[in-house]
Amino acid sequence: xxxxxxxxxxxxxxxxxxxxxxxxxxxxxxxxxxxxxxxxxxxxxxxxxxxxxxxxxxxxxxxxxxxxxxxxxxxxxxxxxxxxxxxxxxxxxxxxxxxxxxxxxxxxxxxxxxxxxxxxxxxxxxxxxxxxxxxxxxxxxxxxxxxxxxxxxxxxxxxxxxxxxxxxxxxxxxxxxxxxxxxxxxxxxxxxxxxxxxxxxxxxxxxxxxxxxxxxxxxxxxxxxxxxxxxxxxxxxxxxxxxxxxxxxxxxxxxxxxxxxxxxxxx
Amino acid sequence: xxxxxxxxxxxxxxxxxxxxxxxxxxxxxxxxxxxxxxxxxxxxxxxxxxxxxxxxxxxxxxxxxxxxxxxxxxxxxxxxxxxxxxxxxxxxxxxx
Numbered sequence: 001x002x003x004x005x006x007x008x009x010x011x012x013x014x015x016x017x018x019x020x021x022x023x024x025x026x027x028x029x030x031x032x033x034x035x036x037x038x039x040x041x042x043x044x045x046x047x048x049x050x051x052x053x054x055x056x057x058x059x060x061x062x063x064x065x066x067x068x069x070x071x072x073x074x075x076x077x078x079x080x081x082x083x084x085x086x087x088x089x090x091x092x093x094x095x096x097x098x099x100x101x102x103x104x105x106x107x108x109x110x111x112x113x114x115x116x117x118x119x120x121x122x123x124x125x126x127x128x129x130x131x132x133x134x135x136x137x138x139x140x141x142x143x144x145x146x147x148x149x150x151x152x153x154x155x156x157x158x159x160x161x162x163x164x165x166x167x168x169x170x171x172x173x174x175x176x177x178x179x180x181x182x183x184x185x186x187x188x189x190x191x192x193x194x195x196x197x198x199x200x201x202x203x204x205x206x207x208x209x210x211x212x213x214x215x216x217x218x219x220x221x222x223x224x225x226x227x228x229x230x231x232x233x234x235x236x237x238x239x240x241x242x243x244x245x246x247x248x249x250x251x252x253x254x255x256x257x258x259x260x261x262x263x264x265x266x267x
Numbered sequence: 268x269x270x271x272x273x274x275x276x277x278x279x280x281x282x283x284x285x286x287x288x289x290x291x292x293x294x295x296x297x298x299x300x301x302x303x304x305x306x307x308x309x310x311x312x313x314x315x316x317x318x319x320x321x322x323x324x325x326x327x328x329x330x331x332x333x334x335x336x337x338x339x340x341x342x343x344x345x346x347x348x349x350x351x352x353x354x355x356x357x358x359x360x361x362x363x
Contacts, residue, residue: 115315257314260313
């Protein structure tokens with residue numbers, strides 16, 4: 001990985017592609033569906049310190065170069081050895097088809113934690129976490145961290161997916177909702193008529209249709225709630241409009257796009 | 268080249284872009300440079316820097332405003348010849 005400068009001078013110009021040797025091992029993998037999987041990565045030097053919500057680049061050598069893509073970790077703050085990532089396979093992507101070929105024990109590159117979409121654990125407001133697909137991962141990190149803090153969190157997790165099998169971390173979130181503090185977990189299925197969702201009895205519809213009724217049902221007060229949104233940029237734009245119309249101050253809405261708005265996802 | 272840092276960065280160097288770039292491809296020698304530079308060979312086109320920049324200085328190269336079109340070559344030049352890139356920057360935005 002190249003040298004980056006934060007508040008100091010670099011002594012030399014970094015060489016692109018340098019320092020790209022594998023520095024981590026794939027230590028676990030769970031395929032939830034053919035296109036959604038957990039990848040557990042063990043850095044050789046232990047997991048670097050990170051703030052919940054940050055991402056790290058995973059990298060694989062391709063044609064003599066390091067091909068990298070960033071993924072938010074779902075691991076909670078203070079994790080020492082392994083980091084958990086939730087990844088969607090994009091079949092025509094450059095990176096994820098190669099990642100899907102990895103087996104436990106294979107080597108890869110992991111970068112430094114980066115990103116400013118991070119948890120402020122001292123924020124006393126209720127947390128409204130809104131995610132589509134793999135955008136749930138940073139919120140699992142945030143909520144897992146909040147649960148370890150002394151103050152019981154007040155949080156709502158709205159997770160939108162197409163199919164029931166894509167509800168990653170469902171067991172963990174249901175357990176947290178049942179056992180810990182004031183936590184509500186609301187999974188929503190956008191394609192309820194698909195045969196794979198035939199047994200689904202929970203919330204349905206896209207996030208932008210489920211969000212308003214959810215706020216009413218759970219008595220969300222814009223004056224004492226901070227909203228975090230992550231995933232599809234179109235969902236985020238729609239969610240921002242809904243929340244602002246409900247009276248959320250602009251600075252009470254935080255978001256992380258998983259790919260540039262108006263562009264296809266790179267994976 | 269996917270993203271380019273244009274004129275609004277000059278003499279501001281906020282560094283939010285550095286904090287969010289997942290592949291560390293935004294660099295400068297802050298003792299000398301008046302702006303940051305994106306390595307075109309390292310950029311993965313994620314757009315994080317564009318969103319984070321408080322000065323609205325970062326653009327996809329195909330969306331670069333015409334008045335800043337010259338910046339498309341400045342960033343790439345810096346990774347081969349920093350002095351040449353700095354000279355172009357000084358020419359485009361003379362020191363006040």
